[in-house]
Amino acid sequence: MHLLLDILSAMLLLSGAFFVFVGGFGVMRMPEFYTRMHAASLTDTGGAALILFGLMLQGGFTLIPLKLAAIFLFLFLTSPTASYALANAALLSGVKPACRNETGKAFPGEQPAKPKPKRKSASKAVKARKSAPVKPPAGKPAKRPAKKPTKKTARKKS
């Protein structure tokens, strides 16, 4: 029984470590802010869940797994909220999701996410929102940042 628990928690821990490492690697390798955000936030919750569950198995029937469950619950709630809020803030302050299609060229009308134009685009975005400076227009789907534009548009094109 003890050996089984050990093997199970070892597997969980190692996969959690792998997830966490992939997250870190993804944050380094991804070309642009939103994709990095995507890599970081997913592995944050996933890796944390695996590692914490792995540790829970080791804790036995004392108070420890309860504490680990509290940590997991807390991370499970706050990490996605923080990522969402960050992406929303980035979108509102004008960081455009600039991605390449297969041909390597930027999409027509998309500027690459260089910081310099951001200031200009920032004030443009602000003027665009001047009518309702605080309340975001209900219609605009500001809730979910553009996810994986490359695959969808590529299919539409071919």
Next chain:
Amino acid sequence: MAVLGLYNYFVFAVLLMIGLYCLLARTNIIKSIIGLSMFQSAVFLLYISMDKVDGGTAPIIQEGVENQIFANPLPQVLILTAIVVGISTTALALAVAVRIREAYGTIEEDKIQEMDRKQ
């Protein structure tokens, strides 16, 4: 291997140098306050690297760990006090920085000196 044991003190010395350099070289008030807080947290590192004992654990004597070697509690008590002193000085310095920004309109020390000289 012996030098590795002193690594903490070298990092303490380097952090002090960075903190002092930030204080002397930068004239922006907020940047100097950040440098000041870095200067103070370097000292915490000096005290806490004194309390480590090989194979020791945190000095909380519970039922399972009576006969273990324990780390030295005294530097931890001193640093608990020093951290709160650090945050109090930073809070006061930030309040003064806000008042300076309102009185002078800028937080660059050299511009403030020119304004004072003209006055």
Next chain:
Amino acid sequence: MTLYDQLPALVVAVLLFTAPIAYMLRMHGFPWAAATAAVVTSFIVACSLAATAIGGETIIYEMGGWPAPYGIVLHIDALSALMAMLITGASSAALIFGAKSLADEVGEETAPAFFAAWLLCTAGLVGMVITGDAFNIFVFMEISSLSTYVLISAGPDRRALISTYRYIVMGTVGATFYLIGVGFLYMVTGTLNTADLGARVGQVEDIRLVLVAAGFVSVGLAVKAAVFPLHSWMPNAYTFAPNAVTVFIAAASTKVSLYVLIRVDYAIFQNSIANHEVQLTLFLVPLGVMALFAGSLLAIYEKNLKRLLAYSSVSQIGYIALGIAMTSVAGLTGAIVHMFNHGLIKGGMFMAVACLALRYRTVNVANLAGAGKAMPWTMAAFVMGGLGLIGVPLTPGFISKWYLVLAALEKGWLGALLVAVILISSLLAVIYVWKVIEVAYFREPRANAVPVTEEAPMVMLIPTWIVVLTGIWFALDTSVSVGLASIAAKTLLGVAL
């Protein structure tokens, strides 16, 4: 445990007890009254401590009932009692004197915060003076410096803010240097109690750490005590602080750091590093001599009266540093007694300046013309203080200079040089005091200046003259000040009483 045994703790406990009360009860005038009551009680307790200490006996008070190296211990000997008396005396005089001038400088809104900060500044300084634990000195040093920053930033002029900011930066760097020094000492001896440190630091074999600790502690305290090259925060801080605050911090705050330097150097480093006296002299004598000349020269060319007195404080601190550097009984006595006397002189002079500022609404020397006739009593107090600075007989300044000269003469030809330096700087002092007297008495008030006719209010004049008269009394009957100072010097140097 009779009340008499509890006195050492009471001198700080009273101040710390009333600070939150003064902050919370915001009725009109209550914070000032609470602050004055607490500080005066603390002054009385400090005087009774001095009465016991004058018998040559050291009071050890274990905080929380824990024995010496494990708990924190209050260590009150002649030196701490003298300094405690100076601090609480200066604070109560400045508070009683400053009631009116603070009322118009510090609004009704910030009064509770201001007077609570005043109480904490006094508590911090007194706490530093009576404690016998190296880290505890750092904690109370932080209390006193944080509350001094608050007191200075309450000044009406906007330049008070920028001078407070510079004082914060230099004060924190100084305090952190002191903390690093204590950290190295702890690393080498394992204890924090000053007496225990003194005993154990002798057996340390690798003295490199102790040398560096001595270096850090001395430089840190030199920054806090505004010794010459590290004094740049002090003139602006004294000039733009509210007048009553300048009276208090000029009289007490920089001298406490010098007290800590004496306490740490003589109790700990003297008996560990072999020829530490030579190192101390090499460190302090050049600084002291530079302070004497630079302070006086800067004061001569200064137009603002408060900054003029601040520069003269820099040079007077140079005297104290010289006294400490001589590491002889006479020299140390001269230094300690000058700390006390200079507190009295500068307190009186800054009170006179505050009276002038109240009536003339400016402290610029040029437009104080004709103040001699308009405000005879205030200017008379100022002149008495000026004579004290120069060291004319019958003034407290003369006593301390007398002991410094005596100590210098013991040092052979180097001492003769020091005596010459002391005399020259006294002459420089004559110049900048005369400059003010000449403007006040022998120059007609300018035509367009607003005519000032009536004298400063009685409630401000009486404390000023009390301070000046106590100064003269201590000049005549030196049993208390020199008595305590010589006992302190003998105990520190280990000479039989």
Next chain:
Amino acid sequence: MMTIVFSLFLLTMLVIVAVAILRTENLFTAVMLSGIFSLIMAANFFVLDAADVALTEAVIGAGISTVLFLGALALTAEYDRSPPVGTWVPLLTSSALGGVIIFATFQAPRLGDPSAIVHQHVAPWYLEKTPELIDVPNVVTAVLASFRGYDTLGEVFVVFTACIGVMALLGRVRPRRDSIKEGEFKKATDNLRHHLIPRVVGKMLVPFIVLFGLYVQFHGDFGPGGGFQAGALVAAGVILYSLVEGGVRGRELVPEWFSSVLVALGAFTYTSVGVASMLMGGRFLDYSVLAHDPVHGQHLGILVIEAGVGMTVAGVMITIFHAFSRRGIR
């Protein structure tokens, strides 16, 4: 061996982040990096077996000081436009300072060397006598509250002075600003009310954070925790509510007079415990006279002063945050 590997990793990161803080132009980035700096420092303290200090450094260094810096940045400027001052003098002085220390620390005891003098003199007495005299598992809390209680009293008054200083500097704002009308409330932008998800999650977590703060307060004798950490955690909870709901609602939750009373009451409690032990015939801050049996007296004393410290630190952090957030840009 294992600690050396981890501390090697963490300390090198610490130096890299410190150099980055020095070089960045944008103050906001410097504040963010100083948040990372405190987190690495706290992780390092944890590796060096200082659990209490790690908790304090994290809660105060990474939490409260980042919020204060951001509050101050919102009121001042965001870019460090300081012209490049001659770098020779600062470089020389700081490298001289560093050189002196490195020169001295060659004779310092190695990390974790049990024969160092520091572990010989005073520390074993504390570790041995605490179960016997004070009978509190967490030796650090015992030393902090009882053996060196006078230090912590000074510490509480340092925090009290900081609160007084900030109130004196950023004190009363014109009352007109506080009585905000509903229309103006819509426009008031110091809240995240229109972000639906953060608002719901934030408000849902505030009670748990305050509860966790109280747990740390009363758990201080048994595990890492105590008055400072608990006060900072409770304040962090209230600050989260004010961040989400906006300054006005935050000041309705914890009104300004209440946090000042909390500050003064905490400091007053601590001193009155000291005076009470004097009245009961013991020395100042000697808890063993507080109850019939010395050990019970110590427990009672430590409990009351930790509560005092918790109250003061919570009140101070809340007052300072409100002072910054209420200060509109002039």
Next chain:
Amino acid sequence: MEWIYFVTCIAILITMVLAVVRGLAGPTIFDRVLAVNMFGTKTVLFIAVISFLTGRPDFLDLALAYALINFIGVFAVLLFFQSREVRRAAEAEREAGK
């Protein structure tokens, strides 16, 4: 089990280093905020695994405090951005108005 904890700790440390590198190099400010957020979560995991590695599992409430502080830090950043945007909008209006 000992070396599994050790391997996990090393993996977390490497991710921390990567997060710090992204924090330093990140072109836009949001990359830096992302790095801080990621670093905070990794510290939580690091503390949890280290407390199991050193055999003192009752230090987990430290990890919970870290997670909480990290969460509040991100909210403070959000509010800072928002007030910055409003200030920019106000300045833009004032210039437009002039």
